[in-house]
Amino acid sequence: MTTAIEVVSGITLAYFLLVNAIYLGFTATAWRRLLAHQREAKTLPLDEVLSSPLTPGVSVLVPAYNEAAGIVVSVRSLLDLRYPRHEVVVVNDGSTDDTLQRLIDAFELEPVRKALRQDVACAPVKQVYGSRRYPNLWVVDKENGGGKADAINGCLVAASHEYVCAIDADAVLEPDALLQVARPILDDPEVVVATGGIVRVINGCVLRDGRVVEVGLPKSNLAAVQVLEYFRAFLVGRVGWSSVNALLIISGAFGLFRRSLVEEIGGWDQEMIGEDIELVVRMHRRMHELDQPYRIEFVPDPVCWTEVPETLRVLSRQRRRWQRGLGQTLWVHKKLILNPRFGTLGLVAVPYFLFFEFLSPIIELLGPPFVIVAFLLGRLSFTFFVAFLVVAVLLGFLLSIAALALEEINFRRHQRSRELARLVLLAAFENVGYRQINAFWRFVAYFDLMRGRSGWGDMQKKGLGVPSV
Amino acid sequence: MSARCSAVAEPMLHVLAWVAIALAVANVLGVATLIYQRVRIRRRDTRRDELEAHVTPLALALLDGKEPGELDAGAQLALVDVLSRYSRLVRGAPREHIAAYFAGSAAYQRALHDLSARKRWRRTAAAFTLGDMAVPAATPELRRALHDRDREVRAAAARSLGKLQDVDAVEELTEALASATVPRLVAARALLEIGEPALVELLALLDRPDAAVRATASELVGLLGSARDAPLLIEHLSDPSAAVREQAAIALGRLGAGAATSALISALDDRVGFVRAAAAGALGAIGDATAKPVLLEVARSDSFEAAHAAAYAVLALDPEAAARSAGSVHLDEIADVARVRG
Numbered sequence: 001m002t003t004a005i006e007v008v009s010g011i012t013l014a015y016f017l018l019v020n021a022i023y024l025g026f027t028a029t030a031w032r033r034l035l036a037h038q039r040e041a042k043t044l045p046l047d048e049v050l051s052s053p054l055t056p057g058v059s060v061l062v063p064a065y066n067e068a069a070g071i072v073v074s075v076r077s078l079l080d081l082r083y084p085r086h087e088v089v090v091v092n093d094g095s096t097d098d099t100l101q102r103l104i105d106a107f108e109l110e111p112v113r114k115a116l117r118q119d120v121a122c123a124p125v126k127q128v129y130g131s132r133r134y135p136n137l138w139v140v141d142k143e144n145g146g147g148k149a150d151a152i153n154g155c156l157v158a159a160s161h162e163y164v165c166a167i168d169a170d171a172v173l174e175p176d177a178l179l180q181v182a183r184p185i186l187d188d189p190e191v192v193v194a195t196g197g198i199v200r201v202i203n204g205c206v207l208r209d210g211r212v213v214e215v216g217l218p219k220s221n222l223a224a225v226q227v228l229e230y231f232r233a234f235l236v237g238r239v240g241w242s243s244v245n246a247l248l249i250i251s252g253a254f255g256l257f258r259r260s261l262v263e264e265i266g267g268w269d270q271e272m273i274g275e276d277i278e279l280v281v282r283m284h285r286r287m288h289e290l291d292q293p294y295r296i297e298f299v300p301d302p303v304c305w306t307e308v309p310e311t312l313r314v315l316s317r318q319r320r321r322w323q324r325g326l327g328q329t330l331w332v333h334k335k336l337i338l339n340p341r342f343g344t345l346g347l348v349a350v351p352y353f354l355f356f357e358f359l360s361p362i363i364e365l366l367g368p369p370f371v372i373v374a375f376l377l378g379r380l381s382f383t384f385f386v387a388f389l390v391v392a393v394l395l396g397f398l399l400s401i402a403a404l405a406l407e408e409i410n411f412r413r414h415q416r417s418r419e420l421a422r423l424v425l426l427a428a429f430e431n432v433g434y435r436q437i438n439a440f441w442r443f444v445a446y447f448d449l450m451r452g453r454s455g456w457g458d459m460q461k462k463g464l465g466v467p468s469v
Numbered sequence: 470m471s472a473r474c475s476a477v478a479e480p481m482l483h484v485l486a487w488v489a490i491a492l493a494v495a496n497v498l499g500v501a502t503l504i505y506q507r508v509r510i511r512r513r514d515t516r517r518d519e520l521e522a523h524v525t526p527l528a529l530a531l532l533d534g535k536e537p538g539e540l541d542a543g544a545q546l547a548l549v550d551v552l553s554r555y556s557r558l559v560r561g562a563p564r565e566h567i568a569a570y571f572a573g574s575a576a577y578q579r580a581l582h583d584l585s586a587r588k589r590w591r592r593t594a595a596a597f598t599l600g601d602m603a604v605p606a607a608t609p610e611l612r613r614a615l616h617d618r619d620r621e622v623r624a625a626a627a628r629s630l631g632k633l634q635d636v637d638a639v640e641e642l643t644e645a646l647a648s649a650t651v652p653r654l655v656a657a658r659a660l661l662e663i664g665e666p667a668l669v670e671l672l673a674l675l676d677r678p679d680a681a682v683r684a685t686a687s688e689l690v691g692l693l694g695s696a697r698d699a700p701l702l703i704e705h706l707s708d709p710s711a712a713v714r715e716q717a718a719i720a721l722g723r724l725g726a727g728a729a730t731s732a733l734i735s736a737l738d739d740r741v742g743f744v745r746a747a748a749a750g751a752l753g754a755i756g757d758a759t760a761k762p763v764l765l766e767v768a769r770s771d772s773f774e775a776a777h778a779a780a781y782a783v784l785a786l787d788p789e790a791a792a793r794s795a796g797s798v799h800l801d802e803i804a805d806v807a808r809v810r811g
Contacts, residue, residue, distance in 0.1 A: 036590065039590040039593075039594070040590060040593065040621065042594060042597070043593055043594060043597040043621075043625050045557065045597075045628065047557060047558075048557070048628070048658060052654075052658050052661070053661075053692055054654050054657055054658060054661075054688070054692075055654075110805075110808075110809045111805070112802060112805035112806060112809055113798065113801035113802055113804075113805050114802050114805075115773070115776075115777055115780075115797075115798040115799045115801070115802045116798075117773055118773075130805065130806060130809045130810070131809070132809055132810065132811075135810060160777075186652070186654050187624075187652040187654065187655070188652060189653075189654065190681065381482065383482055384481060384482050384485065387482060387485040387486055387489060388485060390489045391485055391488050391489050391492060394489060394492035394493055394496060395492055397496055398492055398495050398496050398499060401496060401499035401500060401503070402499065404503060405499060405502060405503055405506070408503055408506050408507065408510075409506060412510065417507060420503065420507060424500055424503065
């Protein structure tokens with residue numbers, strides 16, 4: 001018994017050391033990359049890209065289900081994006097509210113018999129609408145296919161440009177976001193097959209006409225702590241993975257993809273809960289199988305604002321869904337795990353996501369009790385136990401502060417000093433409680449997976465139509 | 470048992486204690502850096518805003534040829550920033566006035582000097598800024614920077630040579646495009662800025678062995694050339710590379726080359742769908758009504774991309790006929806589009 005406890009305690013400690021060493025490595029990489037990026041940002045001639053006839057066209061894909069509250073504002077802001085050649089394709093995915101009618105009224109839509117591609121499957125399309133006023137707007141009214149993947153595929157079959165940008169209907173893109181996220185493609189169109197931008201938290205911001213006009217922190221601490229989480233995930237994690245061309249996640253809220261490749265691999269997979277991560281893994285896999293040089297890049301400037309959950313109930317659903325999506329993707333692509341044929345992807349990125357993301361709740365939840373038992377049984381000295389806890393908390397704090405500093409030095413979106421102070425305080429406290437409850441939700445997701453639960457659950461968002469703070 | 474526990478834990482404990490101390494110090498330093506950065510950047514931004522407000526009227530006057538007069542070092546730097554931005558938006562006399570101001574400035578000399586800096590980002594920034602300063606005398610240095618060891622520097626130099634419309638750089642820019650030593654789109658944009666003088670070199674690129682180079686060259690000839698260049702492009706409708714055939718067809722459409730109609734109609738039988746689509750689009754852009762029957766046929770019977778492009782070509786050729794057309798989903802679409810868009 002005591003041997004087992006010692007073994008588990010040892011594994012916990014080793015795991016802790018390894019995962020934090022990786023995080024620190026990522027943080028160091030992100031510092032180097034973002035500081036270089038900041039210097040190079042002054043030499044990005046966006047206006048010249050905007051006016052160039054060589055800039056490729058982009059179809060913006062907007063899957064919408066019961067988005068009546070904000071869909072008109074959202075589509076209008078997408079039509080106004082600064083980009084030389086883009087169209088907006090909205091799918092009304094069997095909404096039960098008046099999403100479609102609001103679009104028809106606002107954009108003077110009329111039914112058209114649009115030719116749709118047949119190479120990507122989606123639920124039956126009932127009608128396509130074109131606009132009298134906006135020749136670059138299409139609205140596809142289709143039956144609900146049971147998930148976001150089916151809805152995006154419904155957009156994809158109507159898209160006409162070489163690149164597609166998938167975004168959430170309730171997300172807000174900054175005016176230059178499309179130009180910025182397309183930049184790696186413009187630099188190297190033969191090699192770059194997909195790019196993703198940063199997703200930021202819109203709760204607490206002031207919105208006007210579908211644009212964020214003032215950045216603020218949410219009042220709720222639960223939402224505010226997610227601001228920090230997003231900094232870490234995007235400014236550290238994605239920058240790090242992108243630097244070794246092993247970026248597995250491009251957020252479903254904002255990603256740009258080469259259309260021909262997406263079609264070749266069959267579009268977004270309707271069976272997948274985490275359709276965004278699965279699509280990117282499939283793209284990696286396909287390009288490796290074709291043995292073609294390629295890159296999938298994260299770009300830190302283009303911003304997509306999105307709403308995060310403000311209640312534990314909704315947040316738990318979101319985190320369980322993310323964990324289920326990751327587990328399902330890893331299972332479907334298990335062939336990649338530790339497979340040298342797939343290079344960094346197979347040997348580093350996928351194993352990392354398996355051991356340090358998907359399986360981490362087991363260690364995070366079960367490890368500490370074993371360490372406590374080891375301490376109670378006298379296998380671990382009290383001083384050692386306390387010192388270990390102190391190191392764990394300080395290290396967690398340091399990683400958050402480093403991410404916060406990256407944001408502060410490079411972007412400074414949160415202008416009010418008291419908000420910065422609040423984020424520092426949250427960084428101190430998130431390691432006690434928030435992190436553990438997150439691990440618990442992700443642990444519960446194992447049982448969801450075993451039960452075959454695949455739904456999204458009700459995400460209850462306020463939407464763009466609701467007056468902002 | 471406890472003896473073994475303490476024997477194992479003792480050295481570890483020391484390590485942990487030191488790690489904890491180091492982390493505590495790092496955390497304090499991290500928070501202090503955050504506060505310092507916030508204060509420093511806020512002061513810098515406030516100062517920058519004040520200076521910009523001060524120099525903006527001077528910059529606007531300079532565009533009209535009025536000298537800004539004596540400025541302190543901070544204001545001079547702010548003026549450099551403002552003028553660099555304006556320089557991207559103006560042409561003709563205002564740009565010449567900007568060039569005249571920079572030609573004798575310390576900022577210009579510093580940028581020239583920085584082209585040989587050790588740090589890549591300095592060289593990149595200098596190569597980029599020189600394009601905005603608009604001083605033609607900088608072109609020899611920028612042409613040298615086109616051979617820099619770093620791609621970013623080469624790209625910035627290419628962009629600036631385009632902004633300076635340096636005709637002497639055409640050969641090196643086309644070579645940079647062909648060898649992909651700068652991003653193709655960056656080199657292509659620079660050649661587009663230079664305009665018609667780049668055409669001869671671009672036409673020569675059409676004979677290069679690399680298909681990607683021939684395709685880009687075809688695309689640029691379509692943007693810079695004239696109907697005179699159609700025969701060479703028509704030859705490339707039979708190029709072994711589908712990408713080149715596609716770009717040659719698109720280019721012929723952009724040039725509105727009526728002489729290419731029959732060759733483009735033949736290209737509607739190309740074995741590759743996207744080439745047929747490009748040929749159909751080009752026929753629509755040229756506007757020769759004789760192509761309508763064959764385009765209608767393609768719209769009824771070809772694969773998705775080609776049929777779709779053919780249907781829209783019919784819409785471009787004859788909107789009224791398009792509104793009455795039928796016989797395929799693509800023709801149905803253009804009939805409805807013609808109706809909805811009036």
